[in-house]
Amino acid sequence: MNLESNDIAQQKLDELQNIFPEVFEDGFINYDKLKTILGENIDESSEHYSFNWSGKKDCYKTIKAKTNATLKVDTTHSELDTESNSNVFIEGDNLEVLKLLQNAYYKKVKMIYIDPPYNKDKDFVYKDSWGDTITNYMIQTDQLRDEGYTSTKTSSTGRRHTNWLNMIYPRLWLSRNLLKDDGVIFVSIDDDEVHNLRKVMDEIYGEENFVECITWNKRIPKNDKGIGNIHEYILVYVKDITSVKHEFIMRKDGLDDIYDLINKLKKKNVPFLEAENELKKLYKKNSYDRGITLYNSLDKNYRLWGKINMSWPNANTFGQRYNVFHPITKKLVKVPERGWRWKEETFSKEALIVDGKYTDIQELHDGSYLCGNIWFSSKETIQPSSVTYLDDVNNFLLRSIISFKSDGGIEVEKLFDGKSFFSYPKSTSLLKALVSSVELQKDDIILDFFAGSGTTAHAVMELNKEDDGNRKYILVQLPEATDEKSEAYKAGYKKISDITKERVKRVIKKLDYKDGFKSYYLDNSNFQMFKELKKRPNDSLEDIEKMLKMSVFQENILTQGAKELDLVYEVGLKNGFTLSAQTEELQTGSYTFTKLFEDTREFYFCFDKEIKNDIIHNIPKDTKLICYEKALGDSVKLNLYSNLDLETL
Secondary structure, eight states: OOOSOOOHHHHHHHHHHHHOGGGEETTEEOHHHHHHHHGGGOOOOSOOOOOOOTTHHHHHHHHHOOOOOEEEEOTTTOBOSSSEEEEEEEESOHHHHHHHTTTTTTTTEEEEEEOOOOOOTTOOOOOOOTTOHHHHHHHHTTTOTTTOBOOOOGGGGSOHHHHHHHHHHHHHHHHHHHEEEEEEEEEEEOTTTHHHHHHHHHHHHOGGGEEEEEEEEEEEEEESSSSEEEEEEEEEEESOTTTSOOOOEEEOTTHHHHHHHHHHHHHTTOOHHHHHHHHHHHHHHHTOOHHHHTEEEEOTTOOEEEEEEOBOOOTTSOOBOOOOBOTTTOOBOOOOTTOBSSOHHHHHHHTTEETTEESOOEEOTTSOEEETTEEEOSSTTSOOEEEEEGGGOOEEEOOSEEEOOOOHHHHHHHHTTTOOOSSSOOOHHHHHHHHHTSOOOTTOEEEESSOTTTHHHHHHHHHHHHHTOOOEEEEEEOOBBOOTTSHHHHTTOOBHHHHHHHHHHHHHHHHTOSEEEEEEEEEOOSBHHHHHHHHOTTSOHHHHHHHHHTSSTGGGTBOTTOOHHHHHHHHHHHTTOOTTOEEEEEEETTEEEEEEEETTEEEEEEOOSOOOGGGGGSSOTTSEEEEOGGGSOHHHHHHHHHHSEEEEO
16 A cells, blocks of 8 residues: 555656567666667767756656655635535645645646746745655744744845756646646746746646747836836646647636626617717727727627628638629629638628528618628628627637736735735736636646635636636645734734635635635654654665554554544545545444545545454445554454455554
8 A cells, every 4th residue: 555655756667668668678778779769869969958957966856755744634724614625725845745646636637827936036945855855844844834934035045046946847847747638737937937937847848838928918017127017927838739639718808898888788778879889988998909899880689799801811822703792782892802711602601692682681770781691881892791799709719918907916905804915916817817718627626836825716716606617726835934024924824825725715705605625734644654764764664664563553553643534534645535535434333434435436444443354244345444453363354355455554
């Protein structure tokens, strides 16, 4: 049974062996054979393109180092008083957490969004020690979850970019494993590290999987260097560009305001020409995109439509040329210089032409005409256009430049009764645009392992309320200490993670949201053998385990204060159960069980001090039973091994 995180090095070797089984001999790689197979793709020159920095090799040590840490249920901060609780909040160092998620969430996450430290002068950079990261984490937090992790300056060592790269590289590497093959990752960043981040992601995700570097216009200028800087960046990569056709869409800006205005105009029966002028005033006031402003005409039902050019769009080729007669004057209309965009039969179908005659001609208030989906001017000298209704094209492709107000701070203040508890949070509108741009299926997971104030969860819940969706979120936030002089600290929020959890709770209440979240925190393993291993670094884990089994019962198997539920979730997570798996207490016969179940998998935990053969009649035969080995006599153990899928502690 797995009691540590995945062996990343072995995982990659297994993947390589699956691709090139012929290069493995007695478990080792024959590099000469590998070179022969790859042929010209091998570069043995001393000079070639690469991206390196001091400490990059240690990044791989960090990635490969297994962790025996665990995630413990934090019942005091979970929001469970709702219909279900399939969302997850985790307090802890995201490096350790990402390792712990490798088994249960491998290829299960559809979308990742992160807003990592931008590496400003006072930005916090996580310090990793690849030798024993959980101990390193506990030392830096003084093992006191109430106090939190203290910020440091990244420039203090003189290796500003290097320190940042050593922080971000292993986290991005581990996160890729969690993405589905058709998954996508969005990473916010600014000018300080965008060039380095692009190179790192090209290496981890592959240049071919780069989609776009989106420029986010925040609308509020900041004067840092004598220029009004109003933008940040969002790098977009997919897991595998060849897996499916990736198309990112966004809802057109201003639709709610536009439809609200049209409904008001329709109720008042405002004349069409006057109504169209009111719409144009709204467009001018808000400087809407061309994808909105070309829809400026109303039909008889106040349905908004726009004219699309019928000319052949390719400047290097020509479209078909055919005669089109005006529906009223019966004269030939102007033919585009490069021909028509549509074939003649398509034009006739859209114009509702049957046997050479227009079958439905509607005169509009400005003297022009609609024939099906074709618009004609009152004059045949003006080229006709095709008609598209705005409500048929509410979405368009996500733009490489997007404009959303940087109003995340105001949103958080409103939730916290006007108090400013978090600096520079991302806006919910920005996150909603990114999340909704990805086509998500039922129960798809969005992961944010730099959760900050919790904007990602806020956006996911609002979108689900708007479109009756079922997206799930996992948030990970370090218990970074708040400044003792800050309003947040004075209000009782000693850590950033406290603010995150409270914001999510308040959004749930505000939206009357049906789904809660489970809260976990990073901690040392519940198993005593890992604690003993640190005391005896020269002993193997097997030696420690044998030593503990010879001692008196479970008090020496589990660490002091370990709860049975903690043990259930630790074993479950490390053996493929997600953190949303459910538990149920069962009393069957003379035995007490904790059942951990998810989909069709079930683990039965029995912590009774004496177990007999009759236990096989109290649990389903196709489940796994986990119990204390000391609770079994030799004959009972043999019988259960032959009749059940048994694991002993």
